[in-house]
Amino acid sequence: MQSPFANRGKPVIGSSKTILQQLQDTKHGEHNILIYPDLKTLNEVISKHYKEALENRNELALFVTYYQSIADVRKVLGRDGLDVAKYEQEGSLVLYDSVRGYQTSEGVYSIMALINILFERLKKLGKSGMFGMTDMGSFFLLQRIEQLLSYKLSLPSIWDKMKLRSFCIYHEGDFSRMTEEER
Numbered sequence: 001m002q003s004p005f006a007n008r009g010k011p012v013i014g015s016s017k018t019i020l021q022q023l024q025d026t027k028h029g030e031h032n033i034l035i036y037p038d039l040k041t042l043n044e045v046i047s048k049h050y051k052e053a054l055e056n057r058n059e060l061a062l063f064v065t066y067y068q069s070i071a072d073v074r075k076v077l078g079r080d081g082l083d084v085a086k087y088e089q090e091g092s093l094v095l096y097d098s099v100r101g102y103q104t105s106e107g108v109y110s111i112m113a114l115i116n117i118l119f120e121r122l123k124k125l126g127k128s129g130m131f132g133m134t135d136m137g138s139f140f141l142l143q144r145i146e147q148l149l150s151y152k153l154s155l156p157s158i159w160d161k162m163k164l165r166s167f168c169i170y171h172e173g174d175f176s177r178m179t180e181e182e183r
Contacts, residue, residue: 016044066098066137129163
């Protein structure tokens, strides 16, 4: 029998079509790594999968951006007809800045606090679970790889009893700068 966490431990990588198929197969409880080759590919993925998460899966969705402004992410998410303003207003879509979330005085704890707040919100909104992607690029900008590794090691590979499909996302150029041991 196949594990309910089939993607666990395998980075999600490839073309936008390949990544989208792998995202489609993820289950609540999984905590994955997604490595994207460029912003064009990432934008194709998020424009399609956030629409899927919000409209078809009835999930609350979080995107923590690094290489693009929140305004640019809004435009990307709206490309396939997603009503970004509607979902943001109702609290089902949350866009957040990676530097603010990971590199401020509260550090990584502000992202974890946000996730906990969003879990309370998803219950109130009657959502089926949460889908989130957080870009880890700010750790590379500020050369804080040690802090990144410490943070990643503190997180579970399975969100036990949490209805969360989560992805820490890395630009391929950033990920390739890490040593084999760090990966």
